[in-house]
Amino acid sequence: MALPPTTAIDLELRSGWLTMWFNQPENRNALSTELTADLMAVLDAVRDDRAVRGITLRGRGGIFCAGADLKAFNSGHRSVDGPSRQDVIEQSKRGAVMFEAVNTMPQVTIAIIEGAAMAGGFGLACCCDVVICEAGAKFAMTETAIGLSPAQISPFVIQKLGYATGRRLMLTAARFEGREAMDLGFADFIGEGAAALEAIELQIRKAVLRCAPGAVADTKALILALPRLNRTTTVDAAAENFANRMLSDEAREGVASFVEKRKPSWVVEP
Numbered sequence: 022m023a024l025p026p027t028t029a030i031d032l033e034l035r036s037g038w039l040t041m042w043f044n045q046p047e048n049r050n051a052l053s054t055e056l057t058a059d060l061m062a063v064l065d066a067v068r069d070d071r072a073v074r075g076i077t078l079r080g081r082g083g084i085f086c087a088g089a090d091l092k093a094f095n096s097g098h099r100s101v102d103g104p105s106r107q108d109v110i111e112q113s114k115r116g117a118v119m120f121e122a123v124n125t126m127p128q129v130t131i132a133i134i135e136g137a138a139m140a141g142g143f144g145l146a147c148c149c150d151v152v153i154c155e156a157g158a159k160f161a162m163t164e165t166a167i168g169l170s171p172a173q174i175s176p177f178v179i180q181k182l183g184y185a186t187g188r189r190l191m192l193t194a195a196r197f198e199g200r201e202a203m204d205l206g207f208a209d210f211i212g213e214g215a216a217a218l219e220a221i222e223l224q225i226r227k228a229v230l231r232c233a234p235g236a237v238a239d240t241k242a243l244i245l246a247l248p249r250l251n252r253t254t255t256v257d258a259a260a261e262n263f264a265n266r267m268l269s270d271e272a273r274e275g276v277a278s279f280v281e282k283r284k285p286s287w288v289v290e291p
Contacts, residue, residue, distance in 0.1 A: 022034075022066075022067070022070055022072065022073070023155065024039075024063060024066060025059075025062040025063060025066050026267040027062070027063065028055055028059065028061040029043070029045050029053065029055040029056040029058075029059045030042060030043055030044055030056060030059040030060060030063065031037075031044045031081070032063065033289075034073070036230070036287045036289050036291045037072060037073060037074040037075070037230060038074060038075045038076075038077065038166070038226055039063075039067060039073050039075070039076045039077070039272075040076075040077045040079060040231075040289060041060070041063060041076065041078050041079070042075065042079050042081050043056060043078070043080040043085070043086060044172045044216055045059070045079060045081075046080070046081050046083075046084060047144025047180065047255025048087070048090065048092070049082075049084050049086075049087035049137075050080040050082070050084055050086045050087060050142070051086065051087045051088060051089065051090040051091070051092075051142075052079070052088060052089055052090055052116075052119075052141050052142070052145075053090045053093065054093070055091070057115070057119055058131075060119060060122075060123075061118075061119055061122060063144055064076075064122045064123065064126060064174070065122075067128070068122075068126060068127065069127075070188040071127075071235060071238070072234075073235040074128060074129070074229060074230055074234050074237075074289065075128050075130070075131065075225075075226060075229050075230075076126060076128050076130045076133075077130075077131045077133060077222060078130065078131070078132045078133070078145070078146075078149065079132075079133040079135075080134075080135065080136070082136075083135050083136045084136030084137050085115065085132070085133070085134040085135060085136060085137060085142055085146065085158070086137075086139070086141070086145060086234070087139050087140070087142055088139045088140030088141035088142045088143070088163070089140060089141045089146075089209060090285045091167075092254025097155060097259070099253055108267075111184065112171060113172060113173055115288075116141070116173045117173040119184055120144060120145065120148050120173055120174060120177055121148075123145060123148040123149065124148040124177060124180075124245070125236070125241075126246060127238035127241060127242070128146070128152050128225050128234075128237070129151070129225075129229045129241075130150050130151070131149060131150065131151045131152075131153060131222060131225060132145070132146040132148040132149040132151070132152045132153070132209075133153045133218050133219075133222060134146060134152065134153065134154045134155060134160075135155045135158060135201065135215065135218070136155070136158060136159070137158060137159045137160070138158065138160055139160070139161050139162075139163060139250050140160075140161070140163050140164055140171065140174070141173075141174055142155050143160055143161070143162055143174070143178070143207075144162075144173070144175075144177050144178055145174075146207075147177040147178050147180065147207070148175065148177045149182035150228065150241075151210075151225055152181075152202075152207060152208050152209050152210075153208070153209065153210045153211075153212065153218050153225075154199045154202050154207075154208040154210070154211055154212075155199055155201070155211075155212060155213070155214070155218060155220055156198075156199040156200055156212065156213050157198060157199055157210050158202070159196065159197075159198055160196070160197055160198070160202055160207070161194060161195065161196040161197070162174070162178070162190055162191050162194060162195070163194050163196075164191070164194065165191070165192065165193075165194045166194035170186065171191050175187070175191060178191060180188070181206065181207060181212065182205060182206050182207060183206065186205055187210065190205070194218075199211055223291060226291040227290075227291055230286075230288060230289040230290070230291055231285050231288050233271040233274075233275060233285065234271075235266075235269060235271045236269075236272075236275075238270055239262055239265060239266055240262075242262070243258065243259065243262045246258060269285070271285075274286055274287075
C-alpha cells in the first residue's frame with residue numbers, strides 16, 4: 022500500500038507491521054503541529070487496511086514523546102495576537118481526536134518507550150494496547166505543576182491505570198520511572214536497552230500475526246464498547262459480535278485449518 026508522505030515521522034512497513042518513528046528529537050518528539058498531522062494522516066490511511074496487522078509507536082533520539090509543544094505554546098502566548106479562548110478550545114478538541122484515533126485503531130498498537138513519556142506523550146501511550154518500557158525511562162503528568170490540566174488525556178489515563186491511581190497521579194503531577202510504571206499498571210513489559218525492548222516487541226508481533234485481523238478488529242471494537250453498555254445491551258452486543266465472527270470467511274478458514282491441522286491463511290512470520 023502507499024503510505025502518505027510525512028516530515029516529522031519515519032515509517033517502516035514490514036511483514037504487515039507498521040512502525041511509526043517520531044522524528045523530531047531536537048524538540049524531544051513533542052506533539053508539534055507537524056508530528057500530530059503526520060500521525061493522523063497515517064492512521065487514517067491504514068485504519069481500514071487489514072493488511073496492516075499492527076502498529077508500533079516509537080521515538081527517535083532515545084525519547085518517546087515530551088507531550089505538548091510548550092515552546093510553540095509559550096511563543097503564541099507571548100505574542101500580541103495570542104490565542105483566543107476559542108482557539109485553545111479548538112486545539113484541545115483536535116488533540117482529543119488524535120488520542121481517540123490511536124485508542125480506536127482496529128489493529129493492535131504498541132508503544133515502545135525509551136527516555137521519557139511526559140504529559141500528552143504519556144497519555145498517547147495510554148491509548149495503546151501494549152506498553153513496553155525501558156527500565157530507566159521517566160514518566161510524569163506534569164500539567165498541574167505548570168498550571169494546566171491533563172484534560173484530553175484524562176479518560177485514557179483512567180482507562181489504563183484505573184480511577185484511583187489515575188486520579189492520584191494527575192492531581193499530584195507525580196513522577197516515576199520504568200519499574201514503578203509496571204507496578205502502577207502502565208507498563209506491560211520492562212526491558213533493559215533497545216535490544217531487550219525489541220525482543221519483547223517481536224514476541225508480541227508473532228502472537229498478533231497468528232491471529233485473524235478481522236477477529237482482532239471486531240474484538241477490539243467490542244472491548245471498547247463494553248464500558249458504555251448495561252448488562253442487557255452487553256449480551257446483545259456480544260451476541261451480534263460473535264455472530265459476525267462465526268459467519269465470517271475468517272471463521273470458516275480458521276475452523277478448517279484447525280481440522281486440517283495446518284496454519285490459517287492469515288499467519289505471517291515477522
